[in-house]
Amino acid sequence: MEHRFYRLTFLVLIAALNTGCRSSEKALVPPIDVVSETSASPVISPHFAGNWLLDAQRSTAIDPWRGLSLELSISENLLTIQRKWRGSREGGTTVDSSVVQVNGPPASAVLEQWPDNRHLGAYITGDRSKTIRAFTLDRGRTIGTESFLTVSVQQGEKQLRIYTEYRLSVDNDRIDLIELRSTRPTPTHYVFRREVSQ
Amino acid sequence: MKIKCLTLIVLFSFLYEGAMFAQTSEPAGREASMMRLSSNWSMDGDLPTQSLLISLQGVANQGSPNLYFIYPPAWTFTFTEAVYGYYQDTHNIAFTELSSADDALSLYSGAADGYVVWDDSVRTSLIIAFTVAGLENAVVVNEDLIPLVESHGLKMVDDLRGRYRGMTDFQIYKDAWDRYGDLVSKDFIVWMGGVHGRRMEPGVADFGIYQKAFFTDLSANARDTLEVNLADEILDEMNDGGIVLGWHSYKKDTEGQHVTLVSQHGLRMEGLNSLPNTSFNIQIPTTPGYTFTNNHNVVDERTYVPAAKVYVSAVQTDGLGLGAWLKPGRGKMPYAWEVTMNWAWMSPALLQFFYEQATPNDYFIGVLSGPGYMYPKAIPDDKRPLLIDEARKLMDTLDLKVFEIMDYSEGTRTLGNLDLTEEVVDDYYEGMPEALGFINGYGPANTYDLRDGKPLISYDYYLGERRPVEEAVADLEELARMNTERPYFLLLHVRQWSTIEHVIGILDQLGPEFEVVPLDLFLKLASEKPDFPTRYASPDRLPTGPLHAR
Numbered sequence: 015m016e017h018r019f020y021r022l023t024f025l026v027l028i029a030a031l032n033t034g035c036r037s038s039e040k041a042l043v044p045p046i047d048v049v050s051e052t053s054a055s056p057v058i059s060p061h062f063a064g065n066w067l068l069d070a071q072r073s074t075a076i077d078p079w080r081g082l083s084l085e086l087s088i089s090e091n092l093l094t095i096q097r098k099w100r101g102s103r104e105g106g107t108t109v110d111s112s113v114v115q116v117n118g119p120p121a122s123a124v125l126e127q128w129p130d131n132r133h134l135g136a137y138i139t140g141d142r143s144k145t146i147r148a149f150t151l152d153r154g155r156t157i158g159t160e161s162f163l164t165v166s167v168q169q170g171e172k173q174l175r176i177y178t179e180y181r182l183s184v185d186n187d188r189i190d191l192i193e194l195r196s197t198r199p200t201p202t203h204y205v206f207r208r209e210v211s212q
Numbered sequence: 213m214k215i216k217c218l219t220l221i222v223l224f225s226f227l228y229e230g231a232m233f234a235q236t237s238e239p240a241g242r243e244a245s246m247m248r249l250s251s252n253w254s255m256d257g258d259l260p261t262q263s264l265l266i267s268l269q270g271v272a273n274q275g276s277p278n279l280y281f282i283y284p285p286a287w288t289f290t291f292t293e294a295v296y297g298y299y300q301d302t303h304n305i306a307f308t309e310l311s312s313a314d315d316a317l318s319l320y321s322g323a324a325d326g327y328v329v330w331d332d333s334v335r336t337s338l339i340i341a342f343t344v345a346g347l348e349n350a351v352v353v354n355e356d357l358i359p360l361v362e363s364h365g366l367k368m369v370d371d372l373r374g375r376y377r378g379m380t381d382f383q384i385y386k387d388a389w390d391r392y393g394d395l396v397s398k399d400f401i402v403w404m405g406g407v408h409g410r411r412m413e414p415g416v417a418d419f420g421i422y423q424k425a426f427f428t429d430l431s432a433n434a435r436d437t438l439e440v441n442l443a444d445e446i447l448d449e450m451n452d453g454g455i456v457l458g459w460h461s462y463k464k465d466t467e468g469q470h471v472t473l474v475s476q477h478g479l480r481m482e483g484l485n486s487l488p489n490t491s492f493n494i495q496i497p498t499t500p501g502y503t504f505t506n507n508h509n510v511v512d513e514r515t516y517v518p519a520a521k522v523y524v525s526a527v528q529t530d531g532l533g534l535g536a537w538l539k540p541g542r543g544k545m546p547y548a549w550e551v552t553m554n555w556a557w558m559s560p561a562l563l564q565f566f567y568e569q570a571t572p573n574d575y576f577i578g579v580l581s582g583p584g585y586m587y588p589k590a591i592p593d594d595k596r597p598l599l600i601d602e603a604r605k606l607m608d609t610l611d612l613k614v615f616e617i618m619d620y621s622e623g624t625r626t627l628g629n630l631d632l633t634e635e636v637v638d639d640y641y642e643g644m645p646e647a648l649g650f651i652n653g654y655g656p657a658n659t660y661d662l663r664d665g666k667p668l669i670s671y672d673y674y675l676g677e678r679r680p681v682e683e684a685v686a687d688l689e690e691l692a693r694m695n696t697e698r699p700y701f702l703l704l705h706v707r708q709w710s711t712i713e714h715v716i717g718i719l720d721q722l723g724p725e726f727e728v729v730p731l732d733l734f735l736k737l738a739s740e741k742p743d744f745p746t747r748y749a750s751p752d753r754l755p756t757g758p759l760h761a762r
């Protein structure tokens with residue numbers, strides 16, 4: 015039942031963020047289809063599986079990275095999430111990968127680095143890992159995750175809590191990734207389109 | 213045989229000290245020529261003529277400053293038009309404008325001993341032609357321009373047409389080094405990189421020709437084994453403290469790879485390939501009695517007590533002459549500017565131009581890791597103290613109290629380790645005892661120190677020119693949440709393409725807890741109540757950056 019707590023927390027946070035917007039601004043986060051969610055399903059929609067490419071025009075800026083892709087695979091209730099951050103001005107790629115049992119216990123994932131915001135003086139530290147748990151929402155059409163990791167900042171070490179939802183669109187060709195970080199005042203919103211094989 | 217002559221370090225000390233103190237009266241009147249260059253740098257467009265002109269400049273300015281160019285508005289260095297006016301107003305130089313290469317040759321062809329022909333079908337042959345131009349006191353032309361230079365009485369001294377067809381860059385440069393390596397300067401070398409393909413922006417070629425330098429754009433990318441090894445061999449022949457002018461090729465390698473290679477030889481980079489008019493500027497001293505004076509904000513006798521605030525200080529990246537200096541907004545907020553310190557002797561009056569324009573909110577700092585652009589972790593341990601000492605002398609001449617260090621020899625902020633080792637930090641503290649403090653990074657880093665009231669603080673934020681305002685505001689607020697103690701000292705590195713208006717637009721959205729202060733005051737306040745534990749390069753930060761030369 016823990017996922018309901020996360021869901022509620024997320025809703026409160028989104029509501030608070032949107033309430034905090036100036037009246038002239040658009041809401042920071044798309045409205046949630048609250049009606050559809052009353053209970054979780056252990057089954058993830060199979061349409062999540064595959065490779066997804068960032069739609070940069072509709073997403074929060076990822077600079078200095080030049081590209082971000084998402085690969086999701088599902089086997090039984092084992093979920094693999096792989097985010098590939100590609101090419102800064104100086105080149106290079108880094109992959110942020112997690113394997114976690116859906117609606118199961120937290121898993122640990124080793125990180126090469128914390129790639130999410132490379133403008134900040136915050137680098138992965140400690141055992142260079144994050145703990146992550148995953149759960150389903152919206153009858154399997156939303157995957158929620160909560161993860162914890164520690165970064166090295168100017169004043170020492172800081173633990174980050176990151177709540178993420180991967181929402182599958184009605185026609186299964188788009189994922190909205192919405193993320194709340196415990197330290198960031200605004201959510202991050204990435205839009206992914208299904209990669210079309212050539 | 214490799215001949216190590218008097219080190220540049222000593223030579224340059226005399227040069228700039230001479231420039232500072234030799235004058236005791238108003239500047240003597242001079243006459244010179246000015247010409248406007250076009251914005252077309254294509255091999256199929258104006259590059260042949262512009263290359264001819266720039267090589268003529270290198271030849272015509274031998275002995276006295278005769279030919280000055282105003283570069284187009286979009287040129288990387290933005291000051292040539294403004295400095296043209298400044299030279300007239302304050303340095304008593306009367307310019308006559310030239311309107312064509314024909315005009316320029318009419319006046320200055322007599323200074324040249326001939327011309328060298330490069331091959332239109334081999335771009336690299338133009339780079340080799342610049343080397344020949346310096347050695348032969350010649351101008352460079354393609355086939356189409358031969359009638360023009362011959363109409364001014366010039367004879368061919370070398371012909372590269374056909375010589376390099378079908379050869380790789382490694383083969384071309386190997387041939388050129390075998391031919392000219394014993395003849396060229398060992399104090400200067402030019403990396404004629406930057407843009408590639410059918411374009412070239414050889415603004416620094418006049419100075420390379422003036423110095424009889426070897427020109428190349430060899431790769432420092434480890435995957436280009438032959439080119440890297442040849443570059444290594446050539447740089448090994450340079451004299452201690454030698455200068456690598458120009459820039460790396462955007463096609464072949466990265467800035468980090470190139471400057472790492474240069475630093476591994478104890479040499480110093482002086483960018484860019486587009487640096488204009490240096491054969492002219494090096495001969496224009498500061499006005500009589502002028503001394504460089506910075507806008508210091510810290511008073512020795514005063515006690516500084518930081519409040520429970522987030523103190524922010526902004527530094528523009530990449531040196532004077534690039535970016536925001538001449539754009540609107542300068543002076544509206546405290547801003548630190550990276551002084552290209554070698555201009556103290558390479559372009560003293562140009563540096564005077566910047567110092568005289570400074571508002572009370574403009575604060576100059578010394579850069580970048582040494583007397584030029586270098587990566588201290590890559591510099592051999594035995595060479596680093598001497599280079600730091602040379603940087604200290606330049607700091608003293610230029611009234612600079614804060615020194616900036618940067619090291620991309622182990623990758624970048626996205627994939628790498630920008631932190632400094634304790635041994636490197638020791639060398640700066642020992643070699644620059646007069647410094648008020650040090651700053652480190654380009655992107656954010658995590659090296660911190662405090663010794664004898666002098667802090668070393670790393671950048672905590674990099675503001676790219678394309679970062680949306682709302683994201684930048686959220687970034688800074690996030691840093692203030694990640695660093696919860698107050699005071700918090702948030703050092704901000706601003707990409708030079710960002711205007712100060714843009715930066716103000718971001719900082720104005722932050723709450724009253726944030727306060728923007730000048731960099732020297734920022735460091736002084738940080739020394740009174742440091743919010744950082746001492747830290748150096750750590751095994752926690754893996755050097756996972758892109759491949760480097762070694």
